[in-house]
Amino acid sequence: MLHFTLPAADARALPSRLPTETPAGRACATVHRLPPRTALFLQGYARAPLYRVIEGCVALSQSLPDGRRQIIDMIGPGRMLGIGIGEFNRCTAEALSFATLEPIVDPDPSTLEHGLEQMVLRAQAHATLLGRKTAPERVASAILDLAGQFVRPARGAKRGKLCFNLHPTRGDLADWLGLTVETVSRCFTRLKRAGLIDFTHPEIVTLLQPEALADIAAGNRSIETLQIP
């Protein structure tokens, strides 16, 4: 699946700087609210400032000259964004949901270092995923990663189960995991049939067997050994 970088005008139109409510309830003019599918900054342009994600999901991606896209990281609440980008942005940042961001005006060194370290750790783990994991292993890893960042209390029959809103589309997941939409979709179907996850809407996912999912993600168990016909 190919995606093309948005024209620069889309970036200059942002951020919107609308006054919004912080968790503490005070109006704060510097908090940014982004609608889904808007770019926060663009690969190749002057370096963007540092942000902290308050709410929602932001994708960091790189594109090759011919349009092939690789999503480097999915960034959820609490994590930092815009670090380690050099003089110019090497990545495009795009909101995958309504997102609330807080600019970090004067980051203290330890905050910055922690953010960078986390970035390195995640990038390294992702490289291992991209270089050496099979498609079902990648999808299981992705589900666990996103569950960790976006969990929310499950309702009704699913009470007690881990449930989360899967902000990225199948296409986004494909670009994150180095796969195609079709392969991602097939893996979701297989994991669902095997009883490891459940979803009725494609974007609300419940973890039924997180440990088994973790086994698959780590390559300790193959999905075939779990098929429930």
Add this chain to the structure above:
Amino acid sequence: MLHFTLPAADARALPSRLPTETPAGRACATVHRLPPRTALFLQGYARAPLYRVIEGCVALSQSLPDGRRQIIDMIGPGRMLGIGIGEFNRCTAEALSFATLEPIVDPDPSTLEHGLEQMVLRAQAHATLLGRKTAPERVASAILDLAGQFVRPARGAKRGKLCFNLHPTRGDLADWLGLTVETVSRCFTRLKRAGLIDFTHPEIVTLLQPEALADIAAGNRSIETLQIP
């Protein structure tokens, strides 16, 4: 190709702490000299200190439980090592050549930040390579990367051409690029036949057409368009 993590004993035997000559010529007891194929630190063990590579090549790698190995980065002279590893090492560091390392005892914040930023930048570019590039593109990218880190003056007929010592074996390259030994070998042969590189020994490589190589690496041109029969 599968590789298994070395037993811990191999790591405890290191570093050797032999006195060596620095570029300035003074004896320095804290500089480490590693023979090829020795581990500097191991994935899962207590965090290693920071080093700067003075000479030689060090590979940073992660292994999955079943032994699949992914090399995260190849680190040459001037670059830092052991950063962003958290409380325990997430990676194994192994010398791929005779290597001289200098421990960095008390890194100043800007040095640390610069090292981390470089690590993030490289890891992100590598993720794009692993997720979205074809085998010939990966190999071309790798050759250019290593040439940048390990260039040396070419002799004889190759005078004026970029020439470098390819420390990693085909197997190491495979683990770095998410491929197999055979595929890496085939890509080298194709690049050689196309007249972009040359080598008589598999580990001494000369760049004959760096720009064409860069085009392939970026995905702007496919190797088929360059075949010289």
Add this chain to the structure above:
DNA sequence: CGATACGTTGATTGACTTCAACTAAGGTGG
């Protein structure tokens, strides 16, 4: 109500892997 985007599923293809055979270089020990 068509138009568009997303998701799923099936059939087919293809790039890379796997398996296998072989060459060359380096080390060891009789």
Add this chain to the structure above:
DNA sequence: CCACCTTAGTTGAAGTCAATCAACGTATCG
């Protein structure tokens, strides 16, 4: 010095996992 072994690299043939191509269902939206 040479038989013997091991390791790295190359090359060919066969196999496979994921990509591509294609069709269809569904939800959203002007």
